[in-house]
Amino acid sequence: FLQHPTNTCARYSSSVPAFFMAGGDGSDTEWAKALQESSGMIPGQFETDMKMKGLLGPKKGQGDPKVTANSNLVQWLEEEGDVYLSEQSSWGEAPHPMAISTETKDEITNESSGRGLLARKDINDGDELLRVPINLCLTKASARKALGKDALPEDINEYLAVACQLIHERTSENSFWKPYLGVLPEVDEVNPTFTWSDEDLNFLNGSPVVAATKSLQMKLEREYQALFEGEEGLFAKFPDRFPKERFTYDNWLWAFTNLFSRAIRLRSLKQGETLAMVPYADLINHSPFSQAYIDARENGDWLFKTGDEEVILFADRGYRRMEQIYISYGPKSNAELLLLYGFAVERNPFNSVDVTVSIAPRTASFVKELNDANIPVDPLAEEKVEFLSSVGRDKTVDFPCYADRYPVEMLEFLRLMQMTPDDTRGKPLADFDYSRTISTANEAAVLTSVIDAVKRQLSKYPNTEDQDAAMIKDKSLFRLLSYNQRMAVRHRRNEKRLLKRTIAALEKQILVQGLDTEELTRAEGSTLGQVLPGDMEKYGMKQKTALEDRLEKMGLPIDLR
Numbered sequence: 001f002l003q004h005p006t007n008t009c010a011r012y013s014s015s016v017p018a019f020f021m022a023g024g025d026g027s028d029t030e031w032a033k034a035l036q037e038s039s040g041m042i043p044g045q046f047e048t049d050m051k052m053k054g055l056l057g058p059k060k061g062q063g064d065p066k067v068t069a070n071s072n073l074v075q076w077l078e079e080e081g082d083v084y085l086s087e088q089s090s091w092g093e094a095p096h097p098m099a100i101s102t103e104t105k106d107e108i109t110n111e112s113s114g115r116g117l118l119a120r121k122d123i124n125d126g127d128e129l130l131r132v133p134i135n136l137c138l139t140k141a142s143a144r145k146a147l148g149k150d151a152l153p154e155d156i157n158e159y160l161a162v163a164c165q166l167i168h169e170r171t172s173e174n175s176f177w178k179p180y181l182g183v184l185p186e187v188d189e190v191n192p193t194f195t196w197s198d199e200d201l202n203f204l205n206g207s208p209v210v211a212a213t214k215s216l217q218m219k220l221e222r223e224y225q226a227l228f229e230g231e232e233g234l235f236a237k238f239p240d241r242f243p244k245e246r247f248t249y250d251n252w253l254w255a256f257t258n259l260f261s262r263a264i265r266l267r268s269l270k271q272g273e274t275l276a277m278v279p280y281a282d283l284i285n286h287s288p289f290s291q292a293y294i295d296a297r298e299n300g301d302w303l304f305k306t307g308d309e310e311v312i313l314f315a316d317r318g319y320r321r322m323e324q325i326y327i328s329y330g331p332k333s334n335a336e337l338l339l340l341y342g343f344a345v346e347r348n349p350f351n352s353v354d355v356t357v358s359i360a361p362r363t364a365s366f367v368k369e370l371n372d373a374n375i376p377v378d379p380l381a382e383e384k385v386e387f388l389s390s391v392g393r394d395k396t397v398d399f400p401c402y403a404d405r406y407p408v409e410m411l412e413f414l415r416l417m418q419m420t421p422d423d424t425r426g427k428p429l430a431d432f433d434y435s436r437t438i439s440t441a442n443e444a445a446v447l448t449s450v451i452d453a454v455k456r457q458l459s460k461y462p463n464t465e466d467q468d469a470a471m472i473k474d475k476s477l478f479r480l481l482s483y484n485q486r487m488a489v490r491h492r493r494n495e496k497r498l499l500k501r502t503i504a505a506l507e508k509q510i511l512v513q514g515l516d517t518e519e520l521t522r523a524e525g526s527t528l529g530q531v532l533p534g535d536m537e538k539y540g541m542k543q544k545t546a547l548e549d550r551l552e553k554m555g556l557p558i559d560l561r
């Protein structure tokens, strides 16, 4: 885990949280004191702040259902899991270092980021932040125990199993997990794009997120039907445990909203890795700059190992009192975050936009099909097709473009596709190292074709970046849009900005490397990065997008079984 000395997350922290409570019993005394200290310079400011946060006055926050839910969770964790959350120091143990804030905000966009965990005292790099026993978590094992091993067989996908248990617990009167369910958000508090209406999704037109969203929506529908419906489905086979009125599609979407946005993959478990919903740990928000992540370990000290396992987290840096604690959900692009978590990060070093690079090798038969006298046959086309299929690549490929880099694979792919007999001089294509420049003419054609591909991606959006920027700038009008719509406009604007920067960087590189000279235009006789008409048509029903590819690697249910 951990070890990152720099304080890069500071700008994401919510310095004056709205509603909050201490970790122990929900009292606000310590927070009141801390807030008083932090805003003590302005007379009367503290009282004003506290009133605004609902923590002063007759109710003192106790009437707030969110504060009550936090309180119930803390009590349950202490009673059922022996989780140490005390505010007071006691024999040999310091007070628990964190507290739940019911309302945190993104400091750049001012959008709500829901609950979060705050440092209740100064925290040092490496300090233990939390420990939660596995038996409080929802996993495939707990799902099979709750709903029967006959209904959820050994080989069932983890996401499906935990989704079933989430719905089961949510709709049971006496669930052991009730205090945990009490803090799980509704779909409209998370808003991942796969739950958006088509009207909201239209705001993302042109963005690769739309295709990924539609594909995830279809997959979730298909999985629901396959699991519950038909003669072999759980509704028919186990109607008592899986009543239709409880396992509705709305509940299914709620379960997956929570799974995608909160489930953690624990990798260090004795029996291998497990997907888990971990109470309390899942209250921590994401910062792409955090080096901390959550994992499991055997519990007990060195002498007295109990054999049980627990989830554990250490601080990745020092935190000041009242600062929000962050972990990293992984190096995710804003498209991934929006699709699965319902938010995007304005300054995200892992942000990328998928760009489609498509070059159809001009074989004799393909050129004939095109029926255009100006398009010559590429003498290397057949060899290129063979080479591509031997390395398992298609001729239409999606690559993620980052703000400051693009993948080596994209350059390698394009260098190959732009080879001419001048470059090969009779040698086989397989003999070249495509991770290096092949020739100046080849490189010129490669960079030009990347620019073309990025420009083509940009042209897919109905509005320009400037128009989006103007919309965002007009604060009063922008606020009239719904949360989803605001996220969509910011997202598409950031995608365009990234693509425009990529074009500018490439154009500069072409100039710096002297690749803009006349004689190098000979490469234009090659394939030039154009999506040839035939390929355009095929592209409509092409293979997976790069985003889907990455989701699959994460183990998300792109093909669930």
Ligand SMILES: C[S@@+](CC[C@H](N)C(=O)[O-])C[C@H]1O[C@@H](n2cnc3c(N)ncnc32)[C@H](O)[C@@H]1O
Pocket (backbone or CB within 6 Å): 106, 112, 113, 114, 115, 116, 183, 185, 189, 190, 261, 262, 282, 283, 284, 285, 286, 287, 340, 341, 342, 343, 344, 345
């Ligand atoms: C694991 S939960 C974290 C706790 C969550 N805020 C809550 O209220 O329960 C993940 C969700 O928190 C929110 N979130 C996490 N990090 C965020 C961030 N940096 N900005 C905005 N929202 C964030 C998103 O709604 C996301 O789906």
